[in-house]
Amino acid sequence: MSGLIISLLIGGIATYSHSAAVPVSDENPVEIAPEELVFKQKLVYELLQHVDQATVGNPELYKKGKSWDIKENSKLYDSEQVVNEFLEKYERGMLPRGRIFSVFYPVILEEAISLFRLFKSATNHDTFLKTAAWARIHVNEGQFIYAFSVAVVHRTDMKFVKLPPPYEINPHLFFNSETIRQAQIKKMTHVPHPSGVKLSYLLQTNESTWRTDYPNNFEERLNYFTEDVGLNAYFHILNLEYPFWMSSEEFNLPKGYRGEQYYYSLKLLLTRYNLERISNGLNKIEYIDWNKPLITGYHPSLTYPNGVQFPHRHRESHVPQDKYKQLQVRISFSNLFSFLFRMQTYSDVCIIERKIHQEIANLESRILGIIDSGYFVDVEGKTDSIYTSDGLDNLANIIEGNADSLNKQLYGSVDAVSRDILGFHPTPLNKHQTLPSAIQHFSTSLRDPIFYRLIDRIVGYFERYKSNMEPYTREQLGAGSGLKIGSLDIGDLETFIDHSDLVVDNAVAIGNFADGESIGIKARQHRLNHKPFTYTVNIIAEKPTPAMIRVFLGPKYEPISNRELDIADNYADFYEIDNWKVELKSGENEIKRADHEALFVLPDDEGADTFYWKVKESAETKIPFMYSKRMYGFPKRLLIPKGKKDGLPLRIFVHVAPCNDDHTSETDSPVWGKGITDGRPLGFPLDRPSTIENLTLPNIHWRDVVIFHKDVDEVNV
Numbered sequence: 001m002s003g004l005i006i007s008l009l010i011g012g013i014a015t016y017s018h019s020a021a022v023p024v025s026d027e028n029p030v031e032i033a034p035e036e037l038v039f040k041q042k043l044v045y046e047l048l049q050h051v052d053q054a055t056v057g058n059p060e061l062y063k064k065g066k067s068w069d070i071k072e073n074s075k076l077y078d079s080e081q082v083v084n085e086f087l088e089k090y091e092r093g094m095l096p097r098g099r100i101f102s103v104f105y106p107v108i109l110e111e112a113i114s115l116f117r118l119f120k121s122a123t124n125h126d127t128f129l130k131t132a133a134w135a136r137i138h139v140n141e142g143q144f145i146y147a148f149s150v151a152v153v154h155r156t157d158m159k160f161v162k163l164p165p166p167y168e169i170n171p172h173l174f175f176n177s178e179t180i181r182q183a184q185i186k187k188m189t190h191v192p193h194p195s196g197v198k199l200s201y202l203l204q205t206n207e208s209t210w211r212t213d214y215p216n217n218f219e220e221r222l223n224y225f226t227e228d229v230g231l232n233a234y235f236h237i238l239n240l241e242y243p244f245w246m247s248s249e250e251f252n253l254p255k256g257y258r259g260e261q262y263y264y265s266l267k268l269l270l271t272r273y274n275l276e277r278i279s280n281g282l283n284k285i286e287y288i289d290w291n292k293p294l295i296t297g298y299h300p301s302l303t304y305p306n307g308v309q310f311p312h313r314h315r316e317s318h319v320p321q322d323k324y325k326q327l328q329v330r331i332s333f334s335n336l337f338s339f340l341f342r343m344q345t346y347s348d349v350c351i352i353e354r355k356i357h358q359e360i361a362n363l364e365s366r367i368l369g370i371i372d373s374g375y376f377v378d379v380e381g382k383t384d385s386i387y388t389s390d391g392l393d394n395l396a397n398i399i400e401g402n403a404d405s406l407n408k409q410l411y412g413s414v415d416a417v418s419r420d421i422l423g424f425h426p427t428p429l430n431k432h433q434t435l436p437s438a439i440q441h442f443s444t445s446l447r448d449p450i451f452y453r454l455i456d457r458i459v460g461y462f463e464r465y466k467s468n469m470e471p472y473t474r475e476q477l478g479a480g481s482g483l484k485i486g487s488l489d490i491g492d493l494e495t496f497i498d499h500s501d502l503v504v505d506n507a508v509a510i511g512n513f514a515d516g517e518s519i520g521i522k523a524r525q526h527r528l529n530h531k532p533f534t535y536t537v538n539i540i541a542e543k544p545t546p547a548m549i550r551v552f553l554g555p556k557y558e559p560i561s562n563r564e565l566d567i568a569d570n571y572a573d574f575y576e577i578d579n580w581k582v583e584l585k586s587g588e589n590e591i592k593r594a595d596h597e598a599l600f601v602l603p604d605d606e607g608a609d610t611f612y613w614k615v616k617e618s619a620e621t622k623i624p625f626m627y628s629k630r631m632y633g634f635p636k637r638l639l640i641p642k643g644k645k646d647g648l649p650l651r652i653f654v655h656v657a658p659c660n661d662d663h664t665s666e667t668d669s670p671v672w673g674k675g676i677t678d679g680r681p682l683g684f685p686l687d688r689p690s691t692i693e694n695l696t697l698p699n700i701h702w703r704d705v706v707i708f709h710k711d712v713d714e715v716n717v
Helices: 035-047 059-067 080-092 106-121 125-138 141-154 177-188 218-226 229-241 258-279 321-333 338-342 346-354 356-373 391-400 414-422 449-467 513-517 608-621
Strands: 030-032 199-204 375-377 383-385 483-490 493-503 519-530 534-541 545-555 575-584 587-594 626-628 648-658 665-669 673-677 700-709
Touching: 035 059, 035 125, 035 608, 059 125, 080 106, 106 125, 106 141, 125 141, 141 229, 177 199, 177 519, 218 258, 218 449, 218 519, 229 493, 258 391, 258 449, 258 545, 258 575, 258 648, 356 375, 356 391, 356 414, 356 449, 375 391, 391 414, 391 449, 414 449, 483 648, 483 700, 513 519, 534 545, 534 575, 534 648, 545 587, 575 587
Parallel strands: 199 519, 493 700
Antiparallel strands: 030 626, 375 383, 483 534, 493 519, 534 587, 545 575, 545 648, 648 700, 665 673
């Protein structure tokens, strides 16, 4: 097939045409990619196509993988120990192909980590490529996808190489069983075009067709948000930069940042989710009580690639008894409750099961003990203060139970244990035969309503920690800085539901690589979007000042009683939508900021049918390929919550404060790109309790806003 041919998508009927030029958005600046980057980008996409079919990938890559011998080429890795440890695991028997992979099963995770270390230790890109081609054929597809993805993010020679969207790599984790089945039927009935033109099909999906939980399931009102593939892809990518098992010391990660990022990423998700609940007339989420049934049920409607359905949870379900036993084992191995080792009789075990709720409370009480006492015990048995400049980061590492936790043996992982208990997945038959729940994948966690209850509980620890700290003084908040916000003007805030057509080619089996390139299948998902808006902040400065502007969005009324909320009481419910650095001149400054400029947002990804073919054409014809240094982000269209027909009243909070050059620094994240910090905590100044007097300083501005929801044809986008 010569040149680049992209087909049109009309309903479920296959059509074809020559490609047209695709306009490049100016919302994310692009540059011309070097030839080497184009080559690497093309191979990454090809390595991740149809990973569940080892023999049908790119023929050249398959040949490289079949002929590569890791042991014979051990000198091409910078650690002989890493090579030997991996080969030992591989020869002993790793997770078989076709089985289900999840990072929350220790044995399976250790195998994936061993593969990642092998990828990371490759001394050059050619060795890395051949190792990846070998692994694509010989190891479990889930382990390969995970280890390879983390390696692409963390290898310096892969900088600016973008992973395909997670929903394109493994559609089964993002689209319901009905959509996957439709895709498979289209492939089975597909007849290649005689001229070799690529034919494409469009599937109409309905994410809410097969709900079988119970009547009046109000949580389903939020499916458009919780099952948004862009949102779930964001959370998946977020956890590739700082995997909980990755040691900062071993892999040279930036110090003093990962824990705070863990906390604040959960805080942003929670506050954003709560705004969506308010939009739909739902009250705050209920507190998880281990002694009572879990109010929210969940039927994922998802099926693993091997045909096994995801575990489900009925409404008002008690935690299963086998989960109590699992928790007992995990706690005993963590040496959290030494008396468990002394239990010998059946009656003793029954007593433990009856008291297990108290044991969970004991596990959590260790975290609360740190927060309220102000001290933690490190691995050497020494106590140290948690209320220091790096205290929040240390606390977050302890709660997540990541590789930087200061005493993982003592404090375990509240995050992982909670997922284990709440997931309702069955006890594994053996170390390699598992059936993970939705909250045991980062790709699917946000779909389950129970996950938001879990992060509400986790964020609550941090709010308690912050409440034990001294409130910010007026000076710390910027009083007396000579800065004043005169006004805030904002355009119309309007949301609507449109659709996105997403590539699901990897959901179907193909005969060979050419067969795969002859067909394209897309699924249409309805999604929340908003009309572009710009806000203008008028700031008066007594003198030229470098400053940081922070903008938050939060509730004005309680959703059920419609009672107006006190700002000083609900400060923690505000969601940060942007922060950026400005250079203020003396006098009046008119600062304009568009929604697409927000710090952490990006437009939706181009599908592989566009992005990969542009890369392929560039590699074959040397036509320039444009790439962006910002590769991942939160979906721009989800920046604000869905409005209401008669208007959703909210509040905007704007804060400006001078930057101190001694504390201002530029961060360079392998996932999010470059950013500027001013040394203040994430979420400042709404990260601690404050008085109404301190929240109405001259450099702080509050404004009521209303978001309207309209039909798409009513919005002039």
